[in-house]
Amino acid sequence: GQKDKGVDGMNYTVETVADSLSNYLKLFLPGFSFYQDPNQQGTKIPCMFLQQRYSNIKLETGGYYLRTIGLDLTCLEEYNLPDLQRRYQKTAEILDLHMETFPYTDGIQTEPVQIRTYDREWDIDLNELHYRFEIRERVRIPKETIKMQTIEKYNEEVVE
Numbered sequence: 001g002q003k004d005k006g007v008d009g010m011n012y013t014v015e016t017v018a019d020s021l022s023n024y025l026k027l028f029l030p031g032f033s034f035y036q037d038p039n040q041q042g043t044k045i046p047c048m049f050l051q052q053r054y055s056n057i058k059l060e061t062g063g064y065y066l067r068t069i070g071l072d073l074t075c076l077e078e079y080n081l082p083d084l085q086r087r088y089q090k091t092a093e094i095l096d097l098h099m100e101t102f103p104y105t106d107g108i109q110t111e112p113v114q115i116r117t118y119d120r121e122w123d124i125d126l127n128e129l130h131y132r133f134e135i136r137e138r139v140r141i142p143k144e145t146i147k148m149q150t151i152e153k154y155n156e157e158v159v160e
Contacts, residue, residue, distance in 0.1 A: 010104070010105070010106045010108075010109050010113065011106040011108065012067065012069075012106070012137055012139060013106075014050070014052045014069065014071075015036060016104070016105070016106045016107055017050070017069070017071070017104065017115075017135065018034075018036045018049075018050040019036075019107070020102065020103060020104040020105055020112070020115075021034075021050060021073070021102060022034030022048075022050075023103075024098075024102045024103055025048070025095075025098070025102075028094050028097075028098050029048070029091065029094060031046060032046050032047055032048055032075075033045075033046070033047040033048075034047065034048050034049070035047060035048070035049040036049060036050060037049055037051065038051070038074065038076075043076075045076055045077060045078055046075065046076065046077045046078075046087075047075075047076050048073055048074065048075050048076075049073075049074055050071055050072070050073050050074075051071070051072045051074065052069060052070070052071060052072075053070040053071060053072050053132065054069075054070040055067070055068065055069045055070070056068050057139075057141075060138065063140060064138050064139065064140055065138070065139050065140070065141060066136060066137075066138055066139075067136070067137050067138075067139045068134055068135070068136045069134065069135050069136075070132065070133075070134050071132065071133055071134070071135065072130055072131070072132050073095070073130075073131040073132075073133070074128055074129070074130055074131075075088065075091050075128060075129035075130075075131065076127075076128050077127075079127050084127070085124060088124045088128075088129040089124075091129055092122040092129055092131060095120075095122065095131050096120070096122075099117050099120060099131070099133065100116065100117060100120075101114040101115060101116050101117065102114070102115055102117070103115075115135050115137070116135070116136075117133040117134065117135060118133065118134040118135070118136055119132075119133060119134050120132070120133040121133075
């Protein structure tokens with residue numbers, strides 16, 4: 001994924017967000033396995049995986065950008081459980097209680113920062129729970145700059 005430097009100096013990628021979320025949510029959902037995508041071999045259920053739904057970047061003042069990433073935390077339980085709906089509702093309530101913010105680290109910086117989530121919503125679609133939310137971070141996109149080689153001589157004339 002694209003690496004952006006946040007105001008706090010951290011890099012933001014979907015992979016590092018997924019790692020930080022799984023480390024945080026294991027505290028509240030201890031029986032769950034966490035994966036970065038749904039197509040991994042040997043998936044242990046119940047599990048959760050994170051998928052990016054959309055991303056946009058808008059220019060702000062001072063050379064910063066507001067990066068908005070829409071994410072879908074998908075929860076899977078065994079298909080044939082008689083209390084499947086109730087399990088998904090309980091999991092969604094746990095997520096509602098603990099997903100306003102979460103500690104984030106990019107794996108390079110040692111001190112985590114709190115990331116706020118926005119527009120949180122959930123629904124149960126056939127046999128899975130979808131917990132959707134956004135993160136919005138001010139970032140600076142590193143650019144290669146061309147250094148000025150020479151300054152052209154400038155003669156200002158005043159015309160009356």
